[in-house]
Amino acid sequence: MGEPVRIRLESAGVIHTFWVPALAGKTQAIPGQTNQQWIQADAPGIYRGQCSQFCGAQHAHMAFEVVAQSRADFASWSASQAALHEPANQNASAAAGHKLFDERCAGCHAVRGTSAAGALAPDLTHLNSRRLIAAGTLSNSPTHQLDWIEHAQRIKPDAWMPSMTLTRAEAENLAAFLATLQ
Template sequence: MSLQSTPLAYILHSAGPASRPVLILGWALTALCVGVCVVIAALLLIAVFRRRPSAVQAAAGGEAITGRGGGRAVLIGTLISTALLLAALVYMLWVLASVASPSREPTLTITVTTYDWWWKVDYDANGPQHFTTANEIHIPVGEPVQVNLKSADVIHAFWVPALAGKTQNIPGQINRQWIQADHPGVYRGQCTQYCGAQHAHMAFEVIAESQQDYQMWFDAQARAAAAPTSTDAIRGERVFLDRCAGCHTVRGSDATGVQAPDLTHLLSRRLIAAGALPNSPHNVMDWIAHAQEIKPQALMPDIALSPADGRDLAAYLATLN
């Protein structure tokens, strides 16, 4: 099941056990709020359209009777409201406890570090096959995955509505969350803590795959980039090292920058610029030349290249698969 088709699918459907109780809670609170609004509207209409007591009834004590009835109504309404709010509180606490940890030990741990405005994803940070990617998280279907959340600058928030609730990325602190997908698919994630000018353009994707497909992806990502062989790509690598290596890493080359996404396997990603653009050769070069038009105030500068350097750089980037 893929949740790419409609934006509402991301928040109206659950695709994993960490999100299902949260989704049900959301519907329950929605029903409660709608019910309260309906009752208040009905009481307001009754108050507006009912006949007021006549002067004779008022003189005979009608107003006093109405006042006593109104007092009982207020008391009953207060008791009902208190009971509903307490029930909602107990239910919310139960949901928090039920999604606090998975039913079995996570088989995979990843670390997601947020930057203005993109997501750094580290796999097996302490293992021999450690590698880093960006803005795209691959997980095996049916397996709980622990996500360690950090921030390199300001407070962000990690949210994949179809897979789990929200958890903040806070500088100097590691928060933890777990996600699990019951079905293969592409599940959109989004930063939900306002973090600056490009907060709305700080998205990522979680791609759930079969264990076999996931292992194939993992093994491919763990490999260093192949050395360029064509003349254009070799010249393009020199352009990359001169203009881009201060911020970006390409494993297997001399590019070891840490302030921007790792581009070792750039072509394997569906999107670039934290979801701002589909990943295509044209969009990659457009992003390089016009980053500040596409994503104003991002740390990626506009890079002016001669036509020859642009062609060579494009040839080199096309080898990063």
């Protein structure tokens, strides 16, 4: 907050346009190139961003947030995000969900501090420190996490996240494991 921050912009597949209306103009993310944009928030808060380039079926669901905070608060947050996942005492449901995560989710998702090292999908190490999931489509709550696991394609058609073919008990176990990712 109160100082410029450089954002590096890269895209793997299509052209996107990074835009946080309250903080800066638009800058494109073009496959095969690295662009940059400088932003500056002069007041603490959460600023909504959006892809402003029509980039496919899920364009309207490509939102994100920029959190402006003091340098000390940022340093504290950054240190907490760098920490590896420390397994909590998992109940039977969370333990079963952890096993299922390793079998079905770790190929795409990473959880630092575990064997899950996927690079195609979001790193879930500190999933529950986030306000939103599914590219800003849902608030981050246990109910929405379970909905996303079971119905990702209904919530956000054409997202890379598939709707999982799981029993209700398996989905609940997976959600119980995700709840441990603080």
